[in-house]
Amino acid sequence: MSGKADTSDDAILSAYLDDELSGDEAGRLHDRLVGDPALARRLEEMRAANLAARSFFRAADGEPLPRGVLDLLNSDADSSTQERSDANVVRFPARGLWRYFQPPVAIAASVALAVGFLAGDMAHRAQDADIPGLSLYAGTIPETSELYDFLESGISGVPQTLPGGIRGRLMLTFENRDSDWCRQLQLAAETGSVQALACRRRGAWQMEAVAYDIEASPDGNYLPASSSTPPALDAAIDEQIGDGEPLDVEAERRLISNAWKKMDE
Amino acid sequence: MSDRRQEVVGILPNIRRFALSLTGSMADADDLLQATVERMLDRGLPDDAALLPYSLKTCRNLWIDEIRSRKVRQAAAASGDPLLSGNTTTCGEQQALGEIALREVQAVLAEMPEEQRSVLELVAAEGFSYRQAADVLGIPIGTVMSRLARGRATLVERLKN
Numbered sequence: 001m002s003g004k005a006d007t008s009d010d011a012i013l014s015a016y017l018d019d020e021l022s023g024d025e026a027g028r029l030h031d032r033l034v035g036d037p038a039l040a041r042r043l044e045e046m047r048a049a050n051l052a053a054r055s056f057f058r059a060a061d062g063e064p065l066p067r068g069v070l071d072l073l074n075s076d077a078d079s080s081t082q083e084r085s086d087a088n089v090v091r092f093p094a095r096g097l098w099r100y101f102q103p104p105v106a107i108a109a110s111v112a113l114a115v116g117f118l119a120g121d122m123a124h125r126a127q128d129a130d131i132p133g134l135s136l137y138a139g140t141i142p143e144t145s146e147l148y149d150f151l152e153s154g155i156s157g158v159p160q161t162l163p164g165g166i167r168g169r170l171m172l173t174f175e176n177r178d179s180d181w182c183r184q185l186q187l188a189a190e191t192g193s194v195q196a197l198a199c200r201r202r203g204a205w206q207m208e209a210v211a212y213d214i215e216a217s218p219d220g221n222y223l224p225a226s227s228s229t230p231p232a233l234d235a236a237i238d239e240q241i242g243d244g245e246p247l248d249v250e251a252e253r254r255l256i257s258n259a260w261k262k263m264d265e
Numbered sequence: 266m267s268d269r270r271q272e273v274v275g276i277l278p279n280i281r282r283f284a285l286s287l288t289g290s291m292a293d294a295d296d297l298l299q300a301t302v303e304r305m306l307d308r309g310l311p312d313d314a315a316l317l318p319y320s321l322k323t324c325r326n327l328w329i330d331e332i333r334s335r336k337v338r339q340a341a342a343a344s345g346d347p348l349l350s351g352n353t354t355t356c357g358e359q360q361a362l363g364e365i366a367l368r369e370v371q372a373v374l375a376e377m378p379e380e381q382r383s384v385l386e387l388v389a390a391e392g393f394s395y396r397q398a399a400d401v402l403g404i405p406i407g408t409v410m411s412r413l414a415r416g417r418a419t420l421v422e423r424l425k426n
Contacts (some may be wrong), residue, residue: 007418014414018388020395049420050389054369057282057390063278066295069302073270 013043017050113167141205143199151183151198151205153256156249162187171195172246174237181260182208183239197236200260209236269310271278273302276317279391286386287328289375300327321401325383373423381416384409 015021016029033040141148146162154160156170171184182199197209248254255262266274280301285294298415301324311319372385374382387398402409 010418011410011414014417015395015410018395018413020410045421045425046417048415050385050423051372052420053385053416054389056367056374057285057386059367060282060285060291061278065281066299069277069295069299070274072299072302072306073274074266093347137330162420234301 007042009039009042010046013039013046016043017047045123137232141207143204148205151185151200152260154185156183156247156252173252174246176240181255182237184237197240199240208240267310269312269316272316273305273310273320276320277302278349279317280320280324280382282323282390283383283386284324284328286383286390287325287333289379289382297324297332300332304378318397321387322403325402369424370420373420377416381412381419384412385416388413 012021012025012029021029034044036040093200125219150160150162150168150170154168154170156172159167159169162168167188169186171186173181173183176182176199178201180199180201182197184195184197186195196207199205199208271285277298281298284297284301285291288294288297301320304327305320305325310316374385377385383402384398387393387401388395393401395406395413399406399409
């Protein structure tokens, strides 16, 4: 058969697209599609329309979420959770570094929000009207994780291969305005790379800020991101470091060997 | 923040997309999103219900019962605002759209009946089954099927021309 497809087939074509036909119905439609190019064309038109609608609604994720909504969810939270000891429940699941590269929304859903920003769920896109490219969240890194070990004992400038084929590099260590030790780090995997700022508060490493930095070559392979600090993360570090200076390698080694206590403590 | 609230944080984009399909406007979608979260917190988050369908039903009920008529009156006195403000596509989505400009899709969806738009959003964007969409919208599965087909057919015809 040939000719213009009957639009009365739209409902069944639509259901076929959504895998909502029974096996018999799908089989009969399949046979018709094989023998009717116009019908097959109509199916492809419906498929394209579906994709267009999907893409449109998904594109809304690029808009920042209203701050008031996040404030609502943060308000009335038990304030005692801000003062937990190290022994209490940690925010990141203890599954090692791979968990770190889940889509940002999934990460944000599992951690408490110290600042009301969420990264979008597309290509690690951050949503901050003032600081694009940066997502801020508070997450305590579990002591059992490889990320914790990396932060606790890694030396700046020395690349390390971590579990899951993730490449890590600590970039600098400094004391922040609250007298906590902070480290800038870069982590790279096939899905992309991040640069982040983590600070050691009361013995627990917490992620303070993350800048997602994804680059893909035209053939879809991953390219290493540049080693320069994303401007958004630079701003976060500037705010934390105050007038201080990063530690040199020797000072860093002494601090690590002293379990992160200053030598006079 | 409780685990349940954290779950809500995780599904905020889903609720907002659905709110966009109901309201037809990004600004109104954000208002509806906020109202939905307020309503859910006021009533207490359920322990025994799947949070996403529960939140979408809350959103829809709020829209129908309380907010839609107010917005219609406001819109009558104001100029229309675009469905999305500015260019909000990401590289991935623009690639997915191919030849079809996002703005063209926006224009067609803006004129589409809300009932078709909401079904399209639930099935096309959220990946809901017909049964799940019917449950959220409070309509028969057959109605989901027909509204979906009409919505897609409208997109096909309008985007061709």
